[in-house]
Amino acid sequence: MKRRYLLGGVLALGVSRSFAQTIVPNAQALSGSRFLAGDVEYLLADVMAPPLYVLGDQAPAYFERSRIALQALLSSRVDVEDALPPTRWGVKPVIVKVAGAEETLQETLTRAGAVRVTPQTENHDFIRRLLALEQEARTGKTGLWALQDYRIFDADKAYGAVGAYNLIEGTVLRAEKHGSRFYLNFGEDFREDFTAGAASRLYTRWLKSGVDLAAFDGANIRVRGFVEAINGPSIDLKHPLQIERLD
Template sequence: MSGGRFAIGDDEYMLSDVMAPPLYVLGDDAPAHFEQSRAALQRLLATDFELEDSLPPTRWGVRPVMAKVTGADETLQELLTAEGAVRIAPQTDDHDFIRRLLMLEKQARTARVGLWALAEYRIFDAAQAGGAIGAFNLIEGTVLRAEKHGSRFYLNFGSDFREDFTVSAASRLYSRWARDGLDLGSLTGSRIRARGHVEAINGPSIDLKHPLQIERLD
């Protein structure tokens, strides 16, 4: 297991809305801070704790959950975020909870605690986003153009869409988020932070699945 996944008997669970250094990576070496994040979770799980399903199980049967130490006010997600054992990977519809996690992440990042002290988990500038390909990363930059093409809406961070960093979302999500107050089309000229798995699709690219994968920095 990892710093965000654990098993009880034959059942496997994952903490929703956070991302620990992953267990499954290419190569023989565990990613940076993997053992420390796993130890942080195991320390919390050594006490009595409570689980609540937060999303349907994944296709592999893993159950995303909210977890709390019995009698505590803070969730395991909040405790792990505060000590820099995980990063925020928005999944659920509990936006207030995710925003609390983002604030805790910001505090941990500013204090350079846990994984935030390591170069492997730095925030990439959009101009150097090629170095972020192949993993979950945070990338900051100014949106040059925001526009719809076909069935997707794109935020372009450079003049060459075939090479520069791009963030995109399915048009159905764009339309839904616009009704809820996040109009991606209004972000031209805005400095933002995007988070997600960075793929090589006409340059480095993040496919948005959740509106809080985007944070406005201006």
């Protein structure tokens, strides 16, 4: 059966810290970051497992091991907290903890290399914690980080990353605003070289909160996101923590 690759197109809102709802341990893991409880589908906010919905019949690398890792955590009672509004498909992004535990499922799975970080919420401290755990897992080649499928691409080889969520590293040649978008260009030819860009309204909002994309001019950075072929390989920035400064 063919499946569509879906990325949750949700707006980043604040994450409260009260866990009011409890899901009994009959939840079914659909992937390493999605599960079903009753007739409601949930998505772990700020992380992404090898995707459930893909083009074609073959599951992505590490899909089943990631799903099993989440299922093991769901064998206990878990507390669920809404993180973002439901997606247009009715999936609820959530923060989840095993009842009585201090660590979220997101943190446990990131440490195990079962998921990658996908910044979505406004809880930047939480996302930075996940990024630190991801770095440890990646350094130790833990879980999916041991596989070539989840390697980090150099910006000058970003064409190989098109069509999936990937991490790309390189030096920003120019950081500049053109029309309704702000661009981080990694090469001389913006029609061919890797580019990361954000809508001007997001650039302005981030600037007011202390994140200036112009400050990445000449910087060595890591960018994460879904890579599309639009005037060369490109990532549409939706969250400031999609960018990590490496220097």
